[in-house]
Structures are given as C-alpha cells and as structure tokens.
Amino acid sequence: IAGITQAPTSQILAAGRRMTLRCTQDMRHNAMYWYRQDLGLGLRLIHYSNTAGTTGKGEVPDGYSVSRANTDDFPLTLASAVPSQTSVYFCASSDQAGSTDTQYFGPGTRLTVL
Amino acid sequence: AQRVTQPEKLLSVFKGAPVELKCNYSYSGSPELFWYVQYSRQRLQLLLRHISRESIKGFTADLNKGETSFHLKKPFAQEEDSAMYYCALKYSSASKIIFGSGTRLSIRP
Numbered sequence: 303i304a305g306i307t308q309a310p311t312s313q314i315l316a317a318g319r320r321m322t323l324r325c326t327q328d329m330r331h332n333a334m335y336w337y338r339q340d341l342g343l344g345l346r347l348i349h350y351s352n353t354a355g356t357t358g359k360g361e362v363p364d365g366y367s368v369s370r371a372n373t374d375d376f377p378l379t380l381a382s383a384v385p386s387q388t389s390v391y392f393c394a395s396s397d398q399a400g401s402t403d404t405q406y407f408g409p410g411t412r413l414t415v416l
Numbered sequence: 417a418q419r420v421t422q423p424e425k426l427l428s429v430f431k432g433a434p435v436e437l438k439c440n441y442s443y444s445g446s447p448e449l450f451w452y453v454q455y456s457r458q459r460l461q462l463l464l465r466h467i468s469r470e471s472i473k474g475f476t477a478d479l480n481k482g483e484t485s486f487h488l489k490k491p492f493a494q495e496e497d498s499a500m501y502y503c504a505l506k507y508s509s510a511s512k513i514i515f516g517s518g519t520r521l522s523i524r525p
Contacts (some may be wrong), residue, residue, distance in 0.1 A: 342425065342517055343517055344422075344515045344517035345502065345515040347512060347514070403465075405462070405513065407459045407461065
C-alpha cells in the first residue's frame with residue numbers, strides 16, 4: 303500500500319507557465335487537501351475536498367484550482383505560475399467517515415517558479 | 417477568526433533536559449487540537465491529539481481552555497526528538513485544519 307503519492311518530486315518552472323501537481327491516495331479516504339509550506343508561515347491550506355465531486359477554498363486559494371473527479375485523485379493546477387508560488391506543496395487525506403480526523407500526508411513537491 | 421500561534425521558531429535543548437513546545441490558539445468554538453511532527457526526510461505525521469489524552473514517544477499535551485493553550489511536553493529529551501513540530505486546530509465540521517508556523521526542536525548531545 304503506497305498511501306499518498308505526489309508527482310513530481312520537484313519542478314523548476316518559468317513564470318507564466320501552467321503546471322499540475324498530482325496527488326493520488328489508495329486508502330479510499332473521502333477527504334483530501336492541498337497545503338503549501340513556507341518558512342516561517344507553516345502549512346497553509348490551499349483547497350480541500352470533502353468527497354469526490356466537491357471542492358472548497360482554504361486560506362490561500364488564489365492562483366490555484368483543483369478538481370476531484372474520483373476518490374483517489376486530487377490534482378492541483380497553477381494556471382499561470384508566479385514566483386510567489388515557489389513553495390513546497392503537500393497533499394493530504396483523511397477518513398472523515400471514520401471521524402478520526404487524522405491527516406495523512408504525501409512526501410511533498412518542491413516547486414520553484416523563476 | 418481562528419488562529420494557532422507557535423511563538424518559538426527554534427528551540428534547542430540538551431539531551432535529557434525537559435522540553436516544552438508552546439502552542440496557543442484562538443477559536444470561538446469547541447477546539448480539537450493536534451500535534452504533527454516532521455522528522456528529517458520523512459513525511460509530516462500525527463504525533464498526538466488532545467481527544468485521545470495519550471502519551472506518544474514520551475510526549476504529552478494538555479488542552480488548557482482557560483489559557484487557550486496546548487503545549488507539548490516531554491520530561492527528558494532524546495536526540496531522536498529533533499524535528500519540526502506543528503500545532504494544529506480543527507475548526508470546522510469539514511475537518512479543515514489550521515496549522516501553526518512550526519517550531520524546530522534541536523536536541524544537543
């Protein structure tokens with residue numbers, strides 16, 4: 303069982319380019335999340351999805367979009383990347399139905415926008 | 417608005433010394449609080465949650481509603497405790513969690 307996987311591991315991107323970060327989980331968790339981790343700011347929620355077919359905005363959603371076509375996948379898209387989106391991005395999932403609220407995190411994607 | 421504050425960016429203590437990582441929160445509802453840990457080259461993972469009232473790896477944390485705090489404590493630090501620690505608050509029924517800015521704990525031999 304892989305848990306949560308993210309791809310790519312790291313990426314250098316030119317400003318203005320479109321980029322999709324991939325996230326897949328095999329735990330059949332209904333809730334999934336995207337965070338960005340920045341020094342001194344901790345983790346900030348970008349978008350979340352409580353169940354397949356629904357999404358919601360977190361603390362810092364501007365410049366990002368997500369989709370949740372099925373339970374397993376939750377891609378994050380930067381339509382036109384800007385340098386301020388340089389960060390480490392973490393995907394997470396949780397089993398809300400089990401009410402444990404424990405979030406399980408992926409290994410992260412390090413994104414650099416030049 | 418809900419907020420989680422970790423006032424210390426870095427905490428350095430000697431092996432065997434007591435450790436206390438501070439966390440304060442602001443939330444008008446009934447809080448659910450967690451501590452997450454990220455060891456070097458590992459994924460962020462749950463350390464403990466206040467509901468469970470458990471001790472994990474010798475760490476404990478007590479929710480103090482009067483002081484709106486959830487400090488993480490360990491009586492005797494070990495070198496393997498060196499990591500980044502995040503305090504987190506669940507603030508809606510959608511299981512949205514807000515994280516503090518993190519404290520890097522460094523244990524000196």
